[in-house]
Amino acid sequence: MFRAKSNEQASKFCQEGSEMLKEGNFYEALKAINKSLCLAEPGSLVMCESFAVRSEIYFEMREYQNCLTNIEAAKEHGFEKDNKGLNDREMECKKLMDENKESDLWAFFKLSYPANEKLPFIIKSLEMKEDEKFGKHIITNEDLMAGDVIAIEESCLNFFSPKTLFTKCFNCLKSNLLDLIPSSASVMFCSKECFKFAYKKFNCRNELIRDSLSGNEIKQKMLRIMSESLAIAGSYNELQKLVESSKGKTIFDFDLRGKTDKELKEIILVTLCSLMPKTDCGVEGYLTSTMSLPDGPRRNFFVSFITRLILIYMRNGTKLPGKGTNLPEGGLLLPFVALVNHSCDPNIYVTFVDNKCVFTVIRRIIAGEQIFVNYRSTFKINLN
Ligand SMILES: [Zn+2]
The missing domain is CATH 1.25.40.10 (Tetratricopeptide repeat domain)
Incomplete structure (x- = not known):
């Protein structure tokens, strides 16, 4: 490649x-x-x-x-x-x-109602509830109409597919109308910030970037999780502290107002860690046999942390649909999407616009009703 x-x-x-x-x-x-x-x-x-x-x-x-x-x-x-x-x-x-003033895409895709004060990417009528039957789930406390846009979520923990080497930012998956910056590792970036962050993640080493794109998908995801999380936290000790503070917290426990980019990423990481993972199906064994991990107590921490996030992705991850094919073009871990339950008869469609998930109501939802998406069918609007 x-x-x-x-x-x-x-x-x-x-x-x-x-x-x-x-x-x-x-x-x-x-x-x-x-x-x-x-x-x-x-x-x-x-x-x-x-x-x-x-x-x-x-x-x-x-x-x-x-x-x-x-x-x-x-x-x-x-x-x-x-x-x-x-x-x-x-x-x-x-x-x-x-x-002719240019058309602004995000003037078209915007929330249809006032935003939640603490979580500005969702409308204020959405609430999280928890019960035995549905676990944690999202309801609306006001009526919603078909066509309403109720959430626009962006991830900081994503998985890049080598298939999109020339069409997406290696760091954030933005396509930027394919106006991407080349690099010596032959991957492309949407901005200088993404370029810098990705090189920081991979210790400025092109071969590590290439490594993260070779081998099978699970290995690619493992390397990405390890480098991404360490770059967000800043150090191993900080990462461990973040993971330990995550117990049971959801995105609804936070106030995102005035947060720096680093703080926002930390919150996303904390809320992802507290999701319920799928039961292990050999991921841990695969991890210890294929990746070089640090020795000592750090090893145990990394094994359980990476395994956990992979299993959370398997249960709650969102696949980015491919252009004209069913094969995914990457994946995202999104703390709000993860709280919305699946139904084969959903009342919300999730559409990808660039690297963001747009939630659109597809039939009338009465105040008090739960919102559902169909995990198996997501749509993407191609901006290219
Ligand atoms: Zn980017």
């Missing part, structure tokens, strides 16, 4: 991207350019050409902001500053941006 950097290979993909653009196949054009960017040597001619072609694709797609960032990247990577074609496109782009 990983190929060494090669300008020759990159040129082929860059050429392919230009051809796809001529055919109007923007998604495939962007994918080919992303491959070219991953293979091109930094500072090479083909790298700046690829950014220039990507700016042309976004121009045709009327994604003018993305077009401008790619023109800038082309120049940063050595494209002649006085290139007429590029400068004309830049001017045209700025003019069109002034004329």
Whole structure:
């Protein structure tokens, strides 16, 4: 899957991207350019050409902001500053941006009612209840109508699929309309922040990033959980403290207002750890036989922690549906989704918009009723 950097290979993909653009196949054009960017040597001619072609694709797609960032990247990577074609496109782009203000996706996908004060990603009528029959579950204390958007949840603990190497951010799974930044590990990122966080997670080592994408799926997930959780907590001791403080806590026990990004991630980790795992089906044995783990008491902690999160994923994880296929393109662990029960006759649909889960009501729900999703069918809106 990983190929060494090669300008020759990159040129082929860059050429392919230009051809796809001529055919109007923007998604495939962007994918080919992303491959070219991953293979091109930094500072090479083909790298700046690829950014220039990507700016042309976004121009045709009327994604003018993305077009401008790619023109800038082309120049940063050595494209002649006085290139007429590029400068004309830049001017045209700025003019069109002034004329038609861009459509904001998240102005369309937004909560239909005032948000819960402490949990701003859900509406305020949602409450958590617990009883013997349903365990922890979510009800609404106000009537809801079909079409209402009642929650938009984003995860910080996710699983990346190698199938989306050129179409999603390695760190947060955002597709960003395929406007992704290449890296020396040949994975791509949606932003400099994600780039930095991912490299911190993997101790700045490309081979560890590649390791996390090879081997079977369980091993990939285990490595991801270990590196992600340690990066969130900051150290082994802090992680242990977080896990110990998690007993029985759900996202409803927290107030997310004014929290820093690190604090939010810690809360998500704590609430995930307190979910009920599936019974072990050989995960622990597999873990100890395939991964190199630290010795001493840390070993026991890591074995039980990673096993637990894998089992929680098996029970409560959400798979990101693939483009045009049923094969998942990654997975997410979401503390709010995990509290919503399954029904084959659900009243909520979960749709993925980029890397966020949007909950939409599909039939009238009366105050006091429980909300249900069908775990087996989720939908994705392709933004590409
Ligand atoms: Zn990202």
